[in-house]
Amino acid sequence: MRGALGGPRVLLRRLREVMAEPVSAQDRLDKIVVLIAANMVAEVCSVYVLRVDQTLELYATEGLNRDAVHQTVMRVSEGLVGHVAREAEPVAISDAQHHPEFSYRPETGEEIYNSFLGVPILRGGNTLGVLVVQNRARRTYAEEEIEALQTTAMVLAEMIASGELTVLAKPGAEPAIRRAVHLKGVALADGLGLGHVVLHEPRIVVTNVIADDVNRETARLDGAIGKLRASIDLLLEDDGLSKAGEHREILEAYRMFAHDRGWMHKMREAVHTGLTAEAAVERVQSDTRARILRASDPYLRERLHDLDDLANRLLRELTGKGRGADRQDLPENAVIFARNMSPAALLDYDRSRIRGLVLEEGSTTSHVTIVARALGIAAVGQVENASGLVEPGDPVIVDGQAGEVHLRPPGDVEAAYAEKVRFRARRQAQYAALRDTPCVTLDGVKIDLHLNAGLLVDLPHIPETGAAGIGLFRTELQFMIASTFPRISEQLKLYRAVLDAAGARPVTFRTLDIGGDKVLPYMRAVEEENPALGWRAIRLGLDRPGLLRSQVRALLRAGAGRELRIMFPMVAAAGEFDQARAILERELTHLRRHGHGLPERVFVGAMVEVPSLLFQLDEILSRVDFLSVGSNDLVQFLFAADRGNVRVADRFDPLSPPALRAFRMVVEAGGRHGKPVTLCGELASRPLEAVALAALGYRALSLSPAAIGPVKATLLKLDVGAARQILLPLIDDMSGLSDVRATLRAFADLSGLPL
CATH class of the missing domain: 3.50.30.10 (Phosphohistidine domain)
Structure with a gap:
């Protein structure tokens, strides 16, 4: 190759000229292969494009038989070209015809060529095609030549990704970039x-690939890397990250990658071949993605997100573009x-x-x-x-x-x-027709279906679904979407709107359940080893009584002249409920003293989410007006399985004897004390699980708006007594072999329940 540095730069400049010419896609490709062959002193240059059917089609060639263009097609499992596409790595061979993967295609006339250099055409780590050069003489291709061909392949990748080549394809054989x-x-x-x-988080689209001034691009790359390293160091020096924790570990990994000499060297080399700094970052990251996506090591695959994020940070430094999508310019x-x-x-x-x-x-x-x-x-x-x-x-x-x-x-x-x-629309219409039908089972058991809500946008669902009320209003969502801490007046306005929308229907407000993975953007995050088990919900409220008092005051004022239901989340001991109730009583006294209107009656409850409360049910039921079971947290704590961890979140079935025994303990204790018990976790939103809960004795469920129709349709056809006869022996079976879900599903099928 003429001049290790001059050759590719000259080629890229000429390629840019060709890309700007007003010619057809085929003419452009034909000119490109001629340019590459001449620049690399190769007798052959060919472009193969990966098609939607996962085959490779010859799209252009200089040196091979031109009649083979759009006629020669090979599988990705076939030949050296297929090997390059499959492995997404360059292949350089001085005696290609004797390689075990060589595939002879007589129509191309390539049997006289010995040396073979093929590089994948990559975009975002995904293979779009293969770029090949060949020579008659047996020769060894230098690293600089391989690098130059990879750089050139990046220009072809943008051409394929733009959709320009689609016009050349037969139906069903379009380039794979558009494949289903x-x-x-x-x-x-x-x-x-x-x-x-x-x-x-939109990817930065690199539009300027070819550099005008290599020295300037090198300086831009070095400057951006310096800013990136400084920003990561600044984050690590933050007091909030001073202790060990997951976020710090991620940033430490970023710092390690940002200081990696191999990464730096590859990007500088890419710039020296004639790419802009942005294109160099994209090319190196695309190559890295391709290798990691094909790796079997799970640790490496986990690091892919870190490397992607780091590359995107660097591209944002180079382009000055922000991180988030434009929320104002969404398609319909x-x-x-x-x-x-x-x-x-x-x-x-x-x-x-x-x-x-x-x-x-x-x-x-x-x-x-x-x-x-x-x-x-x-x-x-x-x-x-x-x-x-x-x-x-x-x-x-x-x-x-x-x-x-x-x-x-x-x-x-x-x-x-x-x-x-259209079918779902018809089914939704059927559910809508049940809106005013009381939820009473075949054997005459009335079950109240309430809504889970948390935003004003949820309120129209009350009349739409015919819900009995709001069984769980997540007050923290207002705090999570606000840019600053909501004032009492803002909270009061929301709570009044909720009560007005509900009318005569009851609304149960859950006090702030923040902390853990629900961090408010305007509050300092506290790093904890186990945030789900840490400083959150009622614990945070009791330690920051001003926070809880302001919310309780807003709720009490909003409920003036009507019945109000308030419950405290994540109560782990009866004493915690006593402390929270004392704060509520103090706020009632304050409002009386200052002449504010008061609710007609305040019902105060607790959420059963922490397993310790299962062993204090008599104590807590002697204090509360009602209980709500938060099945999401209760199940995760029962099985010690973090519901946010994809490796274990679905490892344990809530329709298994341990969980069902816990749910039964609560509802039976509520019955003994004459106190209502509602289940308000996501469990109630699934028809089969709702059948199990009804069989256990639950007569009030709170579920997502979309689930009310399907769950009501199922319960209307349910014989609770028959379901109970099936379920209870399974829960009490000590063999450990009972498959509750399968048995319950079989019962539902026999009973004709619409699941």
Whole structure:
């Protein structure tokens, strides 16, 4: 190759000229292969494009038989070209014809060429094709030549990604960048979402690939890396991160990668071949992604997110672009793709435009999932590399019931889902017809179905669903979406609006359940080894009584002249409830003294979420007016399985004897004391689980708005006595072999229950 540095730079400049010419896609490709062959002193240069059917098609060549263009097609499991595409790594061989993977294609006329150099055409770590040069003489390709060809392949990747080559393809054989992809994940929130991709943290799109001044680009790269390192060091010096914890460990990993000499060297080398600083970062990260995605080591695959984030931070330093998606410029039917996100981040979007949510992480009981259900957004989680497979604006279908994502779906799939949407609409109409039907089982058992809510947007669901009331109003959501701590007047306004919307129906307000993974943006985060078991909910409220007092005062004033129901979360001991109730009594006294209107009656309850309370049921029931079982937290604490950890969140079944015995203990104790017990966790939102709860004796359930119709339809056809006869022996079975879920499902099928 002429001049280790001059050659590729000259080539890139000429490529830029060709890319700017007003010629057809085929003419452009033909000129590109001629340029590459001449620059690299190669007799052959060929471009193979990966198609949607996972085969490689020869799109352009200089040196081989041109009649083979668009005629030669090979599988990715075939030949040296297939090997490059499959492994996403360069292959350089001086005697290609005697290599065991060499595939002879007589129509190309390549049998006279011995040396072979192939590099993958990569974008975002995904293979789009293969770029090949060949020589008659047996020769060894230098590292500089391999590097130069990889750099050139990046220009071709942008050309393929732009869709320019699609016009050259036969139907069904389009470039793979546009291929339909079917992704499997975990169903988080029921529903069907048809729309277009919006990345929660958009990738920086590198539009200027070819450098005008290599020295200037090197200086820009070095400057950006220096700023990146300084910003990470500054974060690590923050007092809030001074102790060990997960966030600090992540930043330590970032610092280690940011100071890695190999990473720096690769990016500088890429700049020296003629790329801009941004293009160099993207090329090195794309190569790294391709290798890690094909690695079997789970530790390496876990580090991919760290490396992606670091590369994106560096690109933002170079371009000066912000981190988040433009919340004001959403398409009408947006489907948000993210690694993970907080409830506040989801609520920051225009909810009327969101049709679906796809997460690389996420669990069925995570808080963002709960909010997605409340908003009626179809959501799928644990979709590996989801953000890396999509381009903004891609058409997508999210099936929140099956836990599936259809990316760039073909016409028949779109048609099938359009019919599925119509079917769901008809079914929703059937549920709506049940709105005013009392929820009474076949054997005459009345079960009240309440709503879980937390935002003003939830309030129209009360009349829409015919709910008996709001069994759980999550007051913390107002605090989580606010930029500053809500004043008492702001809290008072929300609570009054909720009570007004409910009318004569009861509303149960849960006091602030913050801390742990629910961090307020304007409060200093406290690093804890086990945040779910740490300083949160009632513990935080009792230690910061001013916080609890201001909220209780707003609730009491909002409830003036009506019945008010307040419950305290995460009570672990009867004494904690006594302390919280004392604060409430003090606020009642304060309001009386200052002449404020008071509620007609205040019902005070506690949430059963901590297993210790199971062994103080008589004590707590002698103090409370009612109990609510928070099944999400109670199950995670019973099984010591963090509900936010995807490795263990679904490891234990809440329809298993240990959990069901706990639920039974609470409802039976409530019966002995004559105190009502409601279950307000996500468990009640699933019809089969609702059958089990009814059989245990629960006569009030609080569930997500979308679940009221399906659960009511199931309970109306349920014989509670028959279900109880099936369920109780399974719970008391000491063999440990009972499959409660399977047996209950068989009972439902025999009974004709619509699950």
